Structures are given as C-alpha cells and as structure tokens.
Amino acid sequence: MMFELKEKSPAAIRQVIRENRYTGPTPGLAPGYAQANLLVIPERMAFDFLLFCQRNPKPCPVLDVTDVGSAVPEILAPGADIRTDIPRYRIYKNGALVDEVLDIKEFWRDDLVAFLLGCSFTFETALLEAGIGIRHIEERRNVPMFITNIRCRPAGKFSGAMVVSMRPIPRDQVVRAVEVTGRFPAVHGTPVHIGDPEAIGIKDINRPDFGDAVTIKPGEVPVFWACGVTPQVAVMEVKPELAISHAPGHMFIGDLRDAELAVC
Amino acid sequence: MMFELKEKSPAAIRQVIRENRYTGPTPGLAPGYAQANLLVIPERMAFDFLLFCQRNPKPCPVLDVTDVGSAVPEILAPGADIRTDIPRYRIYKNGALVDEVLDIKEFWRDDLVAFLLGCSFTFETALLEAGIGIRHIEERRNVPMFITNIRCRPAGKFSGAMVVSMRPIPRDQVVRAVEVTGRFPAVHGTPVHIGDPEAIGIKDINRPDFGDAVTIKPGEVPVFWACGVTPQVAVMEVKPELAISHAPGHMFIGDLRDAELAVC
Numbered sequence: 001m002m003f004e005l006k007e008k009s010p011a012a013i014r015q016v017i018r019e020n021r022y023t024g025p026t027p028g029l030a031p032g033y034a035q036a037n038l039l040v041i042p043e044r045m046a047f048d049f050l051l052f053c054q055r056n057p058k059p060c061p062v063l064d065v066t067d068v069g070s071a072v073p074e075i076l077a078p079g080a081d082i083r084t085d086i087p088r089y090r091i092y093k094n095g096a097l098v099d100e101v102l103d104i105k106e107f108w109r110d111d112l113v114a115f116l117l118g119c120s121f122t123f124e125t126a127l128l129e130a131g132i133g134i135r136h137i138e139e140r141r142n143v144p145m146f147i148t149n150i151r152c153r154p155a156g157k158f159s160g161a162m163v164v165s166m167r168p169i170p171r172d173q174v175v176r177a178v179e180v181t182g183r184f185p186a187v188h189g190t191p192v193h194i195g196d197p198e199a200i201g202i203k204d205i206n207r208p209d210f211g212d213a214v215t216i217k218p219g220e221v222p223v224f225w226a227c228g229v230t231p232q233v234a235v236m237e238v239k240p241e242l243a244i245s246h247a248p249g250h251m252f253i254g255d256l257r258d259a260e261l262a263v264c
Numbered sequence: 265m266m267f268e269l270k271e272k273s274p275a276a277i278r279q280v281i282r283e284n285r286y287t288g289p290t291p292g293l294a295p296g297y298a299q300a301n302l303l304v305i306p307e308r309m310a311f312d313f314l315l316f317c318q319r320n321p322k323p324c325p326v327l328d329v330t331d332v333g334s335a336v337p338e339i340l341a342p343g344a345d346i347r348t349d350i351p352r353y354r355i356y357k358n359g360a361l362v363d364e365v366l367d368i369k370e371f372w373r374d375d376l377v378a379f380l381l382g383c384s385f386t387f388e389t390a391l392l393e394a395g396i397g398i399r400h401i402e403e404r405r406n407v408p409m410f411i412t413n414i415r416c417r418p419a420g421k422f423s424g425a426m427v428v429s430m431r432p433i434p435r436d437q438v439v440r441a442v443e444v445t446g447r448f449p450a451v452h453g454t455p456v457h458i459g460d461p462e463a464i465g466i467k468d469i470n471r472p473d474f475g476d477a478v479t480i481k482p483g484e485v486p487v488f489w490a491c492g493v494t495p496q497v498a499v500m501e502v503k504p505e506l507a508i509s510h511a512p513g514h515m516f517i518g519d520l521r522d523a524e525l526a527v528c
Contacts, residue, residue: 047311050318051329055339065315067420074417075319153338156331182528263527264446 005029010077010253014085020102023087025249027121034187034258035251036063036076036116037228038086039235040104040244043068046113048156052234053115055153059162059230061118061186063254063261069110076254082114088247095239104244112242117228118187119251120165122258123180130180132173135214142248143167144208145227149201150192152230160234164192165227166205168220177223186261193224200224269293274341274517278349284366287351289513291385298451298522299515300327300340300380301492302350303499304368304508307332310377312420316498317379319417323426323494325382325450327518327525333374340518346378352511359503368508376506381492382451383515384429386522387444394444396437399478406512407431408472409491413465414456416494424498428456429491430469432484441487450525457488464488 005013005022010030016022026035041049046068053060064075071082084103091099091107101107120143124134136143143165150162169177174194182190197205205222206213210229216222235243246252269277269286274294280286290299305313310332317324328339335346348367355363355371365371384407388398400407407429414426433441438458446454461469469486470477474493480486499507510516 047307047314050311050314054314054326054329062318065318185527263449
C-alpha cells in the first residue's frame with residue numbers, strides 16, 4: 001500500500017486516508033508536498049492561540065486556520081476535510097490523552113477551530129537536497145527534542161518554554177544549513193541556537209525530552225531549531241476541555257508544494 | 265520642534281507625543297526605526313480580524329497585537345502606551361468617522377485589542393537606499409492608492425478588495441525593486457503586480473481612489489504593492505460599534521529598526 005500510495009497526488013492520498021484504507025505514518029508520502037501539524041481547539045481560546053502563534057512564529061508557524069466550525073483548510077487544500085483526511089488523531093480532554101481514532105467526525109462541533117502548523121519535513125527535504133545529511137533519518141530514529149530555557153512570548157492564557165529539535169551538522173556545513181532553512185520561515189526557519197546545549201538549558205544532549213538520541217560525530221555541531229511540539233505543550237498546559245491533534249508522524253498532506261513555502 | 269525631534273530616540277519622541285507637545289505627522293521622525301499603522305477593535309471581532317491578516321499577509325502585515333484590554337505593544341515597544349503615544353487618532357462609530365483626537369484614554373475599554381500593522385515607510389527607505397527614487401516623495405504628494413479587482417481571502421465577517429499603492433519605477437530598476445522589497449515581508453513585501461493597471465481592475469492610473477496622482481515618465485513602469493488601507497476598508501465595511509485608527513500619516517513609532525524587519 002505504502003509503495004502504491006507514495007507517488008499519488010495529495011488529493012488522491014487524502015481520499016485513501018479518508019476511507020481508512022491507509023492509517024499509517026505520512027513521512028515519504030507525496031514527496032515535494034508540504035505536510036502539516038494539526039491542532040483543534042474551541043473558539044473561545046482561538047484568538048489567544050492565534051496570537052501566541054503570531055508572537056512565536058519560529059515554533060508556531062501558521063500555514064492555515066479554518067473558519068470557526070469549518071473543517072475545510074481553504075489555503076492548504078480547499079477540497080480537504082480536516083475531520084477525516086489525517087490517518088490518526090489524538091483526542092485530549094482537560095489536557096489528558098483519552099483516545100486515538102481514525103477520524104474525528106463524532107468529536108466535531110460548530111465551535112471548533114483547526115490550526116495547521118508547518119512541519120520540519122519541508123526544511124529537512126531542503127537540507128537533504130543541499131547535500132546536508134539528517135542524522136535521525138540515517139539512523140531511522142525520531143528527531144531528538146529538548147525543552148529549553150528559552151521562554152515563548154506569552155499570549156492570553158498561553159505561555160511556556162520553547163521546545164527545540166536537534167540535528168548534528170558538520171562544522172563546515174553549519175552556515176549553509178542556516179541559509180537553507182532561512183528560506184522556509186513557514187516551517188520553523190533558521191535555527192534558534194548553534195553549538196552549546198547548556199546555553200539554552202539542555203543538560204544532557206544524549207537524553208532528549210522527546211524523541212530519540214542520535215549520534216554526534218567528531219567535527220559535528222549540534223544545531224537547534226524551534227519545534228512544533230512547543231504549541232502542543234502550551235495548549236495542553238491550559239487543559240482545554242477538548243483538544244484534538246494528529247497522532248505523531250501522522251500528518252495532514254496539503255496541496256502546497258514545499259517550494260511554495262520558500263521566501264526566496 | 266520637528267527639527268529638534270527628528271533625531272531623538274523613538275522612546276523620547278513618544279514621550280513628547282504623549283504630552284501632546286507634538287501633534288503632527290510622523291514621516292521623517294526617528295529615521296531607521298519602523299513606524300506602524302494602528303487599528304483598535306473590540307475583542308469579539310479580534311479573532312476574525314487576526315485571521316484575516318494571517319490569510320492576507322501582504323496587505324495586512326501584523327507587527328504586534330496587544331493582549332485584550334492592554335495598551336502595551338510588547339513586541340514593538342514594551343514601554344509605550346498605545347492610547348497616548350500616537351500624535352492623532354480617528355474614532356469611528358458604526359463605520360463612520362466621528363472624531364479626531366490627540367489621545368484615546370476616554371475611549372479605551374477592557375475589551376479592546378490594538379493591532380499594529382507594518383507601514384510602507386520601511387520599504388521606501390530601503391528602495392531609496394538602493395538608489396531607487398520614490399516619485400510621490402519627490403513630488404511631495406501622498407502615494408497614489410487604488411482599489412483593485414484582487415479579492416482578499418475572507419475570514420469570518422471580513423472580506424473585500426485589495427487596495428494597492430503605486431510607484432513608477434524605471435524599467436531597468438524593476439527587478440531590483442522586487443528584490444529590495446522582498447526582504448521586507450513584514451511591511452507588504454514584494455509587489456502584487458507589475459505593469460498593466462487594467463489587469464488588476466484599475467481604469468485610470470491618473471485617478472487614484474485615495475492619495476494623489478503622480479507623474480509616470482517615459483520608460484517607467486507602474487509597480488503596485490499591497491497597501492495598509494486594505495484592512496481599514498475591510499474593518500469599516502462591517503461597521504463595528506467602535507474602531508480607532510491613527511490619523512493618516514500620524515503613525516506609531518516603535519523601538520524596532522527597519523533592518524530588524526528584514527528577512528535576509
């Protein structure tokens with residue numbers, strides 16, 4: 001199935017997902033098209049959350065926001081339905097994970113707003129195309145993620161620490177990695193820190209808070225990018241009565257190409 | 265007064281404005297620092313309006329949004345007070361201009377939200393520094409602005425046509441003008457159209473809908489940028505019971521330098 005699906009159009013893949021004929025992770029599907037994180041919350045928190053994203057664009061790059069009660073992401077994919085077109089969803093009640101489901105039709109309400117946030121897959125593709133290896137892909141692990149001492153700018157009830165992902169980069173490719181990811185502000189953009197983990201509050205680079213540790217070879221520098229886990233943590237801390245996200249690695253596949261997200 | 269003020273810091277200029285010792289227009293004050301458009305609306309419209317801006321970043325580049333009821337623009341100038349630090353304000357009730365005032369303390373309410381939007385002064389400075397003349401400055405007029413047939417992406421109750429400003433650019437500098445303004449997505453960014461006014465619904469290039477006509481010389485091309493009048497028009501069309509803006513040309517002067525708004 002994975003093999004047949006891979007090269008189909010985003011719309012065709014979403015159709016297969018909608019019919020629950022594919023329920024797995026999305027990396028590698030529809031190469032060249034941007035994938036997105038999902039976060040659904042009630043309207044009464046939506047202004048504060050959109051403002052939190054606006055004030056913290058590196059960890060929270062907004063690609064699309066649905067109208068209140070609408071399940072259609074008009075910018076990313078006008079033909080899509082956010083309630084069915086992601087392989088797996090997680091349901092949170094009062095901040096606690098209560099269920100993992102294949103669609104969210106039964107949870108949908110007229111007061112819900114869906115946020116689709118940029119995902120690092122896009123800039124990882126650009127790094128690979130620039131000849132910069134991605135260690136966690138080479139080692140078939142999850143990217144290592146760390147809670148830092150960098151505070152996000154609060155907005156209304158939302159606040160919290162910035163979560164970062166780390167990729168070891170050979171010393172002579174670090175500047176190029178900054179340039180390449182700088183073209184993609186809509187998917188986290190340039191790094192937030194280069195080099196010293198302790199300077200941003202990371203005690204042990206081999207013990208990530210989320211994801212897996214990866215090998216850092218001699219001559220490589222740990223480079224840290226703002227991570228999309230940041231807004232998830234900020235939302236769950238206020239314990240909304242209902243929040244819905246994609247299951248990790250099971251993203252929304254939009255109609256926009258990665259290249260359409262580049263600024264230059 | 266203008267001469268003494270010109271080279272002071274943004275904070276010092278705001279203090280003078282706060283005490284109503286300067287009530288004039290702001291172009292030329294605090295050169296190198298970004299100035300911003302103000303739009304204040306009630307909280308109940310704030311999510312839709314922020315979403316409208318997010319969906320239409322060229323005409324509506326958000327630089328800062330205050331927390332509900334707060335008059336402090338934390339990102340642009342944490343020491344400022346939005347109610348007093350602009351030389352002149354306009355008060356709109358149900359979409360109609362009812363007053364022009366020197367401060368808005370008596371109009372302020374706990375449910376108001378202030379939006380500060382990027383202003384073309386920043387990219388005009390960059391154009392001038394790149395050796396590209398600005399005709400309406402040379403001719404001491406207001407920039408010519410036109411209502412186009414380009415529709416903004418609607419959001420909730422907000423919709424409308426994009427308003428653009430026009431600057432005639434010598435043919436051999438048009439590409440450079442695109443490059444220079446492309447560095448500033450937070451202040452309208454690259455043009456939305458180059459060349460043919462009719463293609464975007466403009467019938468007579470010598471009869472702007474707002475501002476003044478300027479001379480277009482032989483060998484010059486009219487270049488059109490998204491204009492900050494767009495969100496004002498969109499807001500006034502829904503006739504909010506209260507809305508407050510800066511008076512034209514009387515902007516908010518923040519602590520950010522123009523260069524800090526550049527993406528590369």
